[in-house]
Amino acid sequence: MISMPDHFTYDELSRDFSWSIAEKELEYKPGDRINIGWYCSDRICLKGHAEKTALHYEGFGGVEKKYTFNDIRLAGNTIGTFLRGLGINDGDRVCLFMDRIPELYLSFLGILKIGAIVQPLFSAFGDESLFVRLENAQTRAVITQKKHLPKVRKIRSQLPHLEYVIIVDGVKASDLEKGEVLFSLEKSEPVENLDIHPTTAESPSVLHYTSGTTGQPKGVKHVHYSLISQYLTTKWVLDLRNEDIYWCTADPGWVTGTSYGIIGPWSLGITQCVLDSGFSAQAWYKFIEKHRVTVWYSAPTAIRSLMKAGDEIVKSFDLSSLRHLASVGEPLNSEAVIWSERVFGKPFLDTFWQTETGSIMITNFPGMKVKPGSMGKTFPGIRGTVLDPVTYAPISEHGRAGLIAFQPGWPAMMRTYWNNPEKYRDKFVNGWYLSGDRASIDNEGYYWFIGRDDDVINTGGHLVSPFEVESALLEHPAVGESAVTSKPDEINMEVVKAFITLKPGFAQSPDLELDIMNFIRKKLSPLAMPQAVEFMEKLPKTRSGKIMRRVLHAKEWGEEIGDISTLEND
């Protein structure tokens, strides 16, 4: 079914590139209907692969479930029918707030099939993080698990648009509150036929939330046409082939987990495995060995954690099935590339993209010379550059740092920020989309990551807004003022650090530090939890009273503080 580019080089694929390559392979013509849910299940069955395994799920403690492409087609139909029965219509936002259980993946298809918009949210989010995202999207339904129900219930009364909370496991009907509905896929009669909503290229599909320096998180709106670049990048960069067993370790609460953890592999008819349990090197290697994983897409934080676990443990497992390794989320350091080549016999290839870009933009293409520590080159068809931070003109000089920017026009590019067109417009200058990251380009066209161009913290591959954490800190009874920045971290690249002043009557103590950490962890998420809290007499401010985060950042990273002429003096 899939023709692979084995014998083509990066240069050959870049020459005369057109996205119509993917359109043709997907038998899509401009103006046709296009529905990701249908492409990921029904179409694969129509191509004769109904009985091929689509999903091999493993939960903690060895719980396993297997689904063929026909199973996921039926499950999508069944969930879609159930949602329609509740009155969920095309364009409605339906939030997925679940761990990586099969219902998460199957509901994703069902929601798309009826033309509604999927709003995936990380299940470790605290009630405040959940609230701001559901409120912003005016979400009509949340599909969740019993274990996450307390967080939803806590904010429910403040969300007038939220009509249904659908629970997929473990709650007794007698324990349900108003507007809560039980849904069991296993107990539902499979629905053979569902009228797929006639979505077209620009119909909205997925709404992922991402954090910025200021303001609340932004909803990144994607459309069904994103399939075109998600399909082709999965095929060419992740090099997926018919017989592959694929493992994407990302959670679908984040964009990697949907673009490359659902849409990419399933639109190609690939078998994928999902491990829903906490991290341990032993468990991960055992999972690869047991399922004979061939293609593994992971993140630098996980790779560095595996490095920390040592080389010896690798030898205890048969990992010979691995054929291709790739990484995303944050820059992959050269040590990790070299280490992976040594212990697995092949390097992790770095890829770069964002929630907003929807698909891979810069990558170490299979077969291309790997320069450890480099992000690689732009995917064929992507026009990228680095811009001068002052003039926004493209930099032609090799090795000079600038802002990573792309010329819009690829299929998976976000269409807007939900209810925030101003912020969307701010992302473009002189016809370039500004990624918010800085890099340089060498004489062979390889990009080398330098850092963020703003204060957003990239911890373990996830973006955390310092503004969001600072605002939440102010709700703690002891906190007078707060400033948040990152501090270096061996595993996560950087982690959140909070600087605070205390209100009168409070004294600093280790217990107060812990209390503040847990306060943020529960309110926002474990990712946003400050991993260190520094109590200060006063925060560095400009004379006009604005907190100077960069002074604190420079202190943490051992950098030059720069111009402090505006710093407030005593």
Place this chain on the structure above:
Amino acid sequence: MEEMNLNEMKDLVLNYVIKEYIDDDDVTITYETPLISSGYVDSFSMVSLLVFLENKFKIKIPPSKATPEAFDNVNSIVALVNQYLK
């Protein structure tokens, strides 16, 4: 801090874990229940557990020893703490 016996230490840690990290009332956590590998406590939250142990037992655990394996259940956590108690 008053001297604690092993079971008192385990109960202290167990109660803290249940109070801070377990949302589901139906989940039973014992001294042996895997915490990290099961996903009950994620790697980011592990830092707050480390701070709790250091505060409560007035010890300093080196970062190299604060591994997911060492934090994977109450028994292993208390064994780690014991190494650093004077």
